[in-house]
Amino acid sequence: MEVPMTRYRERLWPAPWLLxxxxxxxxxxxxVLAPISIPAGIVTAILLYGGCVALFLVGAPIIEVDERMLRAGRARVSLDLLGEPRVFTGEDATLERGPRLDARAWLLIRGAIDPVVTVPLHDPADPTPYWVISTRRPRELAAAIEGSRRPAGAKESP
Incomplete structure (x- = not known):
């Protein structure tokens, strides 16, 4: 079995301000622990902070596009079920995450990441109209989705 080639991969690391x-x-x-024991307070503080940082880093979702699938976090969808991706930045991205958002949309959004890519879903068995994905590299993600949707051997138009 041939392993699909990854065309795009991004991990949505937490923003530095969050850490x-x-x-x-x-x-x-x-x-809390100072009245009981200063050394216990220091050790607990270091362990709690280390645990928080570890959870943020381990829990950072991955967006990946290969020749067959789009994966965003734990969700995945076949590229042949996707429409043309659209890139939104600035005020348009805010509107896509807020007032223009369809309640049935599937979301992988992070507040610290402004740009979003919306990808229409054309699956008659799924009521989800589209996916909204936060990304730091929106044009690259959209290009990877669009490029991977082309049939093998098809040439890009100029």
């Missing part, structure tokens, strides 16, 4: 903000667990845990 910095989670450092507030350090003084909070020290404050």
């Amino acid at each position: 910095i903000a989670s450092a507030l667990v350090i003084p909070a845990s020290m404050l």
Whole structure:
């Protein structure tokens, strides 16, 4: 069995400010444990902060496009069921995540990542009209989806 070639891969790492903000667990845990034991407070603070950072890093979703599938987090869909992807940035991206959003859409969005790509889903068995995916490289993701949807051997138009 041939392994499909990956055309696009991105991990949605947490924003640096989120890692910095989670450092507030350090003084909070020290404050709680200081009356009991300062060394226990320090050790607990370090372990809690390390655990928070580890959860953020391990839980960062991956977006991947190969010759057959689009994977976004735990979800996957065959490329032959997808329509033409659309890129949104700035105010348009905010509208796509908010007022223009269809409640039936499937979402993989991160607040710290502005651009989104919407991908129509043409599966009669699925009521989901489209996917909304946050990405730091929206044009590359859209190009990978569009390029992978072409039949093998088809040439790109100029």
